[in-house]
Amino acid sequence: MSHRNVVTTGPWLLAAIVGLSGCTNASLEGGSAAAHPLPGQNGAISAAPLNQTAADLLPAEVRSKGTLLVGTDPTFPPYEFYAEDNKTVTGWDADFARALGETLGLEVKMIPATFDTILPGVGSQKYDVGISGFNVTAERKKNADFATYMNSGSGLAVKQGNPKNLALDAMKLCGTKIGGEKGTSQGIETLPAFSKQCMDAGRPPIDIQLFPSQHEANLALTSGRVDGVLSGDIGMAYASKLSGGSFELAPGTGWDPTAVGIAMPKGSPLTKAVVAAVEALVASDTYTSINAKYGIPDSVKVSADQVDAGATR
Structure with a gap:
C-alpha cells in the first residue's frame, strides 16, 4: 500500500532505492542517484486552509491535545x-497527513511502524489514525473506519526481461514464488485467492x-529468492x-483498483471529522499539488462523494 519536506538527493535517496529494489549504488546508471530524478524531488504544495466545519467535529480530547498521531x-x-x-x-502520505492536520487545525506526528502492526495499533489507540496506503477491504472494514483519498490497483514486479513470462493472472503464477509485505491485502487476500485458483x-x-517490510520483499526479488x-x-x-x-x-x-484510505478505530468519534476534512482536501488545490509533486496519475484521484465509502457515519 502510505507518505514534509521537499525531497532532495542524498542518503535518503540511496536508502529509498535499496528499500524499493534492493539495489546498491553501483547498480544505478553511472553509480549516481542523480541519474534517476524522482517525482517529489521538487514541487511546492499549496497550504491547506483550516476547515472550521471539520475542526468543530473533532472529539474534545483530540482538540485539546492538538496533535494527530499517525x-x-x-x-x-x-x-x-x-x-x-x-x-x-x-512522501505523498506524509504531505497529505500534514494537509489533513492543517485542515483540522492539528499538528501531525508521523510514527514509523511495520505495516502489519499499524491497524492493531489504531484499534488499541496507540495511533489516532493509520496513513500508509491501506486498501479499503471488506475484511478491514469489520474492525476499522476509513476515509478514502485515492483508488489504486496492484502491480507485479518481476526480474528485468520477465524471464518466466509472468503476468498478474493466477494461472500465470501457479508453482512460482511470489513475495509480498506482511499485512497487505495483496499478501493476505489476493495471493491466497490466486493460489486457490491454481x-x-x-x-x-x-x-x-511474505516479508516484514516492502524493502525486504523487493530485496528478495533482486536477489532471486522470489520470482515476483x-x-x-x-x-x-x-x-x-x-x-x-x-x-x-x-x-x-493496475489490477483490481481498490479504494485507499485513512484508517481509524471502528466507530471512532474522530471519523466524522477526518471524513469531512478529507472531503474538503480532495476538492482542493492542495490535493492536486501533492499528486503533481509525486507524479501521481489523475486516474487514482477520488471525488468528495467517494471519501466516506469506508466510514461509519
Missing part, C-alpha cells in the same frame, strides 16, 4: 519513506513469501524506475 510504514516510496536525516517520514485447476499452488513481488501498482512502478534495470512490471499492472 502510524505509517516508511518503506514504500513514493508514499512514505525516510528523508535524508533517516528519521523524518516524508489448486482448483489441478495446478501447483503459489509459494507465497505483488504490491500497489504505483509504488512498484516507482520502484522499477529506480531499480537500475533490476526489475520491471509484468503485464496486468
